[in-house]
Amino acid sequence: MKLKGAEIIIEALKKEDVEVVFGYPGSAVIPIFHYIFDAPFKFILPRHEQGAVHAADGYARASGKPGVVIATSGPGATNLVTGIATANMDSIPLVIITGQVARAMIGNDAFQEVDVSGVTRPISKHNYLVQNISDLAKTIKEAFHIATTGRPGPVVVDIPVDITNESYEFDYPETVNLRGYKPTYSGHPNQIKKACDIIAKSKRPVVYAGGGVVLANAAAELAEFAKKTNIPITTTLLGIGAFPETEKLSLKMLGMYGTYYANQAIDKADLIIAVGARFDDRVTGKIDSFSSLSKVIHIDIDPSSVSKNIEAEIPIVGNCKNILGEINKIVKAPEISEWLNKLMDLKEKYPFTYKDSDTLIKPQFVVESIYRLTKGDAIICTEVGQNQLWAAQFYEFTKPRTFITSGGFGTMGYGFPAAIGAQLARPDKRVIDIAGDGSIQMNIQELIVASEHKLPVIIAILNNGFLGMVRQWQQMFWEKRYSHTDIGFAPDFVKLADAYHAVGIKITEKKEVEPAITKALSITDRPIILDFHVAREENVFPFVPAGKTVDDTIMGEEE
Amino acid sequence: MTRHVISVQVENKAGVLSRVAGLFSARGYNIDSLTVSHTCQEDISVMTIVVQGDEHITEQVKKQLNKLIDVIKVSDHTNARAIEREFMLVRVSAKPAQRPEIAAIGDVFKASTAEISQKSVTLSVKAEPDKIDDLIELLRPYGIKELMRTGRISMLREGESGTN
Numbered sequence: 001m002k003l004k005g006a007e008i009i010i011e012a013l014k015k016e017d018v019e020v021v022f023g024y025p026g027s028a029v030i031p032i033f034h035y036i037f038d039a040p041f042k043f044i045l046p047r048h049e050q051g052a053v054h055a056a057d058g059y060a061r062a063s064g065k066p067g068v069v070i071a072t073s074g075p076g077a078t079n080l081v082t083g084i085a086t087a088n089m090d091s092i093p094l095v096i097i098t099g100q101v102a103r104a105m106i107g108n109d110a111f112q113e114v115d116v117s118g119v120t121r122p123i124s125k126h127n128y129l130v131q132n133i134s135d136l137a138k139t140i141k142e143a144f145h146i147a148t149t150g151r152p153g154p155v156v157v158d159i160p161v162d163i164t165n166e167s168y169e170f171d172y173p174e175t176v177n178l179r180g181y182k183p184t185y186s187g188h189p190n191q192i193k194k195a196c197d198i199i200a201k202s203k204r205p206v207v208y209a210g211g212g213v214v215l216a217n218a219a220a221e222l223a224e225f226a227k228k229t230n231i232p233i234t235t236t237l238l239g240i241g242a243f244p245e246t247e248k249l250s251l252k253m254l255g256m257y258g259t260y261y262a263n264q265a266i267d268k269a270d271l272i273i274a275v276g277a278r279f280d281d282r283v284t285g286k287i288d289s290f291s292s293l294s295k296v297i298h299i300d301i302d303p304s305s306v307s308k309n310i311e312a313e314i315p316i317v318g319n320c321k322n323i324l325g326e327i328n329k330i331v332k333a334p335e336i337s338e339w340l341n342k343l344m345d346l347k348e349k350y351p352f353t354y355k356d357s358d359t360l361i362k363p364q365f366v367v368e369s370i371y372r373l374t375k376g377d378a379i380i381c382t383e384v385g386q387n388q389l390w391a392a393q394f395y396e397f398t399k400p401r402t403f404i405t406s407g408g409f410g411t412m413g414y415g416f417p418a419a420i421g422a423q424l425a426r427p428d429k430r431v432i433d434i435a436g437d438g439s440i441q442m443n444i445q446e447l448i449v450a451s452e453h454k455l456p457v458i459i460a461i462l463n464n465g466f467l468g469m470v471r472q473w474q475q476m477f478w479e480k481r482y483s484h485t486d487i488g489f490a491p492d493f494v495k496l497a498d499a500y501h502a503v504g505i506k507i508t509e510k511k512e513v514e515p516a517i518t519k520a521l522s523i524t525d526r527p528i529i530l531d532f533h534v535a536r537e538e539n540v541f542p543f544v545p546a547g548k549t550v551d552d553t554i555m556g557e558e559e
Numbered sequence: 560m561t562r563h564v565i566s567v568q569v570e571n572k573a574g575v576l577s578r579v580a581g582l583f584s585a586r587g588y589n590i591d592s593l594t595v596s597h598t599c600q601e602d603i604s605v606m607t608i609v610v611q612g613d614e615h616i617t618e619q620v621k622k623q624l625n626k627l628i629d630v631i632k633v634s635d636h637t638n639a640r641a642i643e644r645e646f647m648l649v650r651v652s653a654k655p656a657q658r659p660e661i662a663a664i665g666d667v668f669k670a671s672t673a674e675i676s677q678k679s680v681t682l683s684v685k686a687e688p689d690k691i692d693d694l695i696e697l698l699r700p701y702g703i704k705e706l707m708r709t710g711r712i713s714m715l716r717e718g719e720s721g722t723n
Contacts, residue, residue: 129574146628
């Protein structure tokens, strides 16, 4: 049967079992929206396209399924750009459909025209400009395939409006054949054997696990590996949740704001087993001094990540779930009790810590209180900056897909729309966005979406009246000149919540912190803003300044 | 910095050239030469890219090229035996009396005379890129008025393999 191009898009989404679509109408996508009107999937209308793409990203991270976005041409598409780049840096599967002006108008500076494939080329895994309706179904099939396989990522499909109005036989292909795209899934057996040999002989090994473990659903295999080998595990910011932070062998997060003991472990190690991680500069600090005594086993699905920043002695390209599974079959535990004892001493001596106050609300205390009152069972989203790192440091994560944050791109304004997406993916969980007063104002318009859909997302604003992370750097390295980081002139978040049909609670005293969180957790039919007025000039520690080494770690404020 | 000759088989589709070129330009690399053409299979094109770069970064670029969905095969000819050819048009200032000298130089390189005017001689030559460099040096004293090269194409010799 012949279908309109717009209907073909809807039918293709149905074939892909899409349950939620995030999108915003506009003239180039009116035909598609005509058929979305009675489509069987849930449709979420953000109030800005950036909200749609971050929500789809949060949905994808929480569910493991691809997020789907539809936006119009021109400004609709360019409003997605930050969100596409965010997903691309963190390898999040998204399929993004944008309307384009009619084929005859392309290149004419038509109304709401932009070269979407040109704009998104360096920030997407792949993109398409559909030029013929006969390619439409096949292209959408390929887009889902590319987005969700190999190293996942966002794929953009730009569709001229006249194609959505044409008719063509709908034939959704069962399989995809792309001769230039054949991701490797199983690791090379010789490499796996070599890795196991070197592991068995190691004296000071450490696992460095990244977002790839979460994406590949390999947490069980990682736990099994830890059990078999007794090797301690540190995770990246995106790897948080890949290994329970409550476990003895967990060294928690490493890197610029990571634990002293994780960074010491990496620094002194004779073997790093990198799994689904890419030696980002926020992890390595000064690259020449990074872990100078160690050999590296690097397990990653993306060959271009291997030996990019740090040379790997044993690269193993493939899916880390498969590879860890194979390693677990043959690996022998090394004799490392001395090393472990040393690390456990450090772990006991240098936990994440802060100086609490009787009078002021410390932001870390707020995060700890949220952890306590949610019993560690919430999905935590974050914005970017101090809020993000305090959330990473003071909430203990035990399961993958429960910590949702913009790691690679560091997108302020990500957390709240992502929380909306996460709540749609996991209605059974409490979803909390730990926010700063700066970041939350970047996508606050999405509050009406949470209210409209009765999503009980809690926004916990660690309100210090500053763009806190930049202020911290200004304090420490730029003569305390707080150039344009004081945002103390702020909206009344309680009134703002009220205006958006949400609940707002302002908390100015320490004793109000727990009752406010408890109250928020009792509300299940609308979003809640908790406006915590926290200590203004609190800093994130420990801190390895950019381009420095572990030896330069700043442990805390000088007395 | 060494000169790399990279041969890339790609899908013959719109947008592929900008994806490939983007990998170089995003790193601030200037491409020395780049040629694109059809192959014996009409849905496959081949690009020969000549670029200066240090080993580590070129290695990265090759991996990134392989990562592109539309790239079918990447082969580095830098350290392999390959047949390389390039075509050049060059216009040299020449008074009528100098024409025989210039033609004689051209003969050595099997160049042919494409145009003769009162003020100049234009030669066309197809040769190995190094030979073309040599010819340019020999013609330079006469005064080169205009010069264009197609950029090299490179085909591995029978039985030879490039590196990935």
